[in-house]
Amino acid sequence: MKRYGLLSSLTAIALFIVLETVAILLVVKGGVVQRYKVLGAVRSVQAWFWTRTSQATYYFHYKTENERLAAENLQLRQQLARYASAKAELDSVVRIIEPDYTFIGATVIRNSVDRQHNYLILDRGAKEGVEPGMGVVTARGVIGIVSAVSRHYSYVISLLNTEQSVSAKLAGSGAFGPMNWPGLAPDKAVLSEIPVHVQAAPGDTVLSSGFSTIYPPDIPIGRVVESKINQGSSQDLTILLFEDFRSLHNVYIVKNNRGEEIRELNANAHE
Amino acid sequence: MNKTGDILFFVLLFILQLVISDYVHLGPWVSLTLIPLLIICIPLSRSPHAVMLIAFALGLGLDILSDGVPGLNAFAAVLAAAPRKFFYRILVNADRQDKTEVPKIREVGLMKYLKYLGVITALYLAAYILVDCVSFRPPLFLLGQFLISWVASTALCLLLSLPLQNRS
Numbered sequence: 073m074k075r076y077g078l079l080s081s082l083t084a085i086a087l088f089i090v091l092e093t094v095a096i097l098l099v100v101k102g103g104v105v106q107r108y109k110v111l112g113a114v115r116s117v118q119a120w121f122w123t124r125t126s127q128a129t130y131y132f133h134y135k136t137e138n139e140r141l142a143a144e145n146l147q148l149r150q151q152l153a154r155y156a157s158a159k160a161e162l163d164s165v166v167r168i169i170e171p172d173y174t175f176i177g178a179t180v181i182r183n184s185v186d187r188q189h190n191y192l193i194l195d196r197g198a199k200e201g202v203e204p205g206m207g208v209v210t211a212r213g214v215i216g217i218v219s220a221v222s223r224h225y226s227y228v229i230s231l232l233n234t235e236q237s238v239s240a241k242l243a244g245s246g247a248f249g250p251m252n253w254p255g256l257a258p259d260k261a262v263l264s265e266i267p268v269h270v271q272a273a274p275g276d277t278v279l280s281s282g283f284s285t286i287y288p289p290d291i292p293i294g295r296v297v298e299s300k301i302n303q304g305s306s307q308d309l310t311i312l313l314f315e316d317f318r319s320l321h322n323v324y325i326v327k328n329n330r331g332e333e334i335r336e337l338n339a340n341a342h343e
Numbered sequence: 344m345n346k347t348g349d350i351l352f353f354v355l356l357f358i359l360q361l362v363i364s365d366y367v368h369l370g371p372w373v374s375l376t377l378i379p380l381l382i383i384c385i386p387l388s389r390s391p392h393a394v395m396l397i398a399f400a401l402g403l404g405l406d407i408l409s410d411g412v413p414g415l416n417a418f419a420a421v422l423a424a425a426p427r428k429f430f431y432r433i434l435v436n437a438d439r440q441d442k443t444e445v446p447k448i449r450e451v452g453l454m455k456y457l458k459y460l461g462v463i464t465a466l467y468l469a470a471y472i473l474v475d476c477v478s479f480r481p482p483l484f485l486l487g488q489f490l491i492s493w494v495a496s497t498a499l500c501l502l503l504s505l506p507l508q509n510r511s
Contacts, residue, residue, distance in 0.1 A: 080390070080391075083392065084390075084391040084392055084395070084425075087391075087392050087395055087396075088395060088421065088425050091395055091396070091399045091417070091421045092418055092421055092422065094399075094414070094417075095399070095402070095403075095414040095415075095417040095418035095421065096414065096418060096474070097414070098403075098406075098413040098414025098417065099412055099413065099414040099415055099418065099474060100414075101413075118408070125366070182365075182410075184368070184410070185368060186368045186369065186370050186371050186373075187411070187475075188412075188475050189411075189412050191410055193410075227410075255371070256371060256484070257371075258371075318368075
C-alpha cells in the first residue's frame with residue numbers, strides 16, 4: 073500500500089513536469105497558423121459570432137467612425153488631386169504607371185488591446201487575395217501584419233504586441249529606427265535607436281519609413297511626447313499613436329506589388 | 344449534488360471564462376480569471392493525475408478558443424491544480440474529518456473558503472503573469488497587475504461560488 077502511494081506520487085510529479093514542459097514549449101513556439109488549420113470548423117462558428125457582435129458594437133460607434141472616415145476621405149481627395157496634377161505632367165514621360173501598393177479594405181471583427189500579444193481578426197481572407205506577411209494600416213497608422221489566413225478571414229498580429237517591430241522615421245529629420253510597443257498603454261509606443269544628435273521635440277510627427285516590403289512609406293503613425301537618452305549612445309522616443317486601437321473598425325490590407333521582386337533580389341544578393 | 348448539474352455548472356463557468364476573455368477588457372492591469380474556481384470545482388476524490396490533466400485541458404482550451412498564447416493558461420492551470428489537495432488540507436480541512444467532494448462556503452466557512460480560493464488564484468495568476476510578461480514589463484507594474492488581478496479574480500470567483508451553495 074505504502075509502495076503504491078510512493079509510486080502514485082512519483083508518477084504525479086512526472087506528469088506535472090511533462091505537462092508544464094509541454095505548456096512552456098507551446099508558449100515558446102506560438103503556433104498561430106497551426107491553430108488556425110486545426111480549428112477550421114470551430115473558427116467558422118466563432119467568426120460568425122464575432123462578426124455579429126462586431127456589427128452590434130459598431131452600431132454604437134458609427135457617429136465617431138463616420139466622422140473619422142469623412143476626415144480621411146477629405147485627406148485622400150486632396151492627395152488624389154495632387155497626384156492627378158503630377159500624373160498629367162508625368163504621362164508624357166512614363167507610359168504605364170503601376171502603383172507600388174494596392175489596398176484591400178477590411179473590417180475588424182475581433183480585436184484585443186490589453187494582452188501582451190494582441191491580435192486582430194479581419195473579414196477578408198485568401199479568397200480576396202490576402203496572404204500572410206501583408207501589412208495592415210489605416211490613414212492614422214500602422215496596425216499590424218497578417219500572420220495566418222483562412223478562406224474568408226485573416227489573423228493579424230497587432231502592433232500592440234511586444235514581439236512586433238515597425239521601421240519608423242521622424243518626419244523632419246528622416247532619422248529612423250525600430251518602433252516597438254512596450255506592453256503598457258495601448259496608445260503609446262517607443263521609437264528607439266535614434267542618434268543623439270538628432271533633435272526630436274515633443275509634437276514631432278513619426279511616419280512609417282517604408283524600409284520594409286510590408287508597409288508603404290510616410291503613413292503618419294504618431295507624435296513624439298518624450299525623449300530619453302539610452303546609455304549615452306541613442307535616444308528612445310515615446311510616441312503617442314494617432315490610431316485608437318480600442319475602436320478600430322475599418323482597415324486596409326497592404327499588398328506590395330513589388331514585394332516579390334525585392335525579396336528575390338535580396339535572396340540573390342545573399343547567395 | 345447531482346453529477347449532470349455539476350458538469351453543466353462546470354461547462355457554464357468555462358463558457359463564462361471564454362466570454363470574459365473575449366469581451367471584458369479592463370486594461371493591462373487586470374487579468375480576470377475563473378480558472379481557479381474551475382479547479383476548485385473538480386471533485387476532491389479525483390486523483391492528482393486526473394486533476395492536472397483536466398486543468399491542462401481547461402487552460403489549453405481557453406488559450407486556443409480565446410486566441411491567447413497557446414500554453415500560457417495551461418501552464419498556470421497545472422501549476423495551480425497540482426498542489427490543490429495540499430492547500431485544501433492545510434487551509435480548510437486540517438483535521439481531515441471532512442469528506443466533502445467540492446468545498447462549499449456553508450460547509451467550510453467563509454474565511455477558510457476564501458483562503459483556499461485566494462491561494463489557488465494567487466498561484467494561477469503568479470504563473471500566468473510571470474510567463475506572459477516578466478521580461479517585458481517593469482517589476483512594479485507586474486506586482487500591481489498581480490495584486491489588482493488577484494483581488495478582482497478572487498472576488499469574482501467568490502461571487503460565482505454562491506450558486507454552489509444552493510445545490511445539495
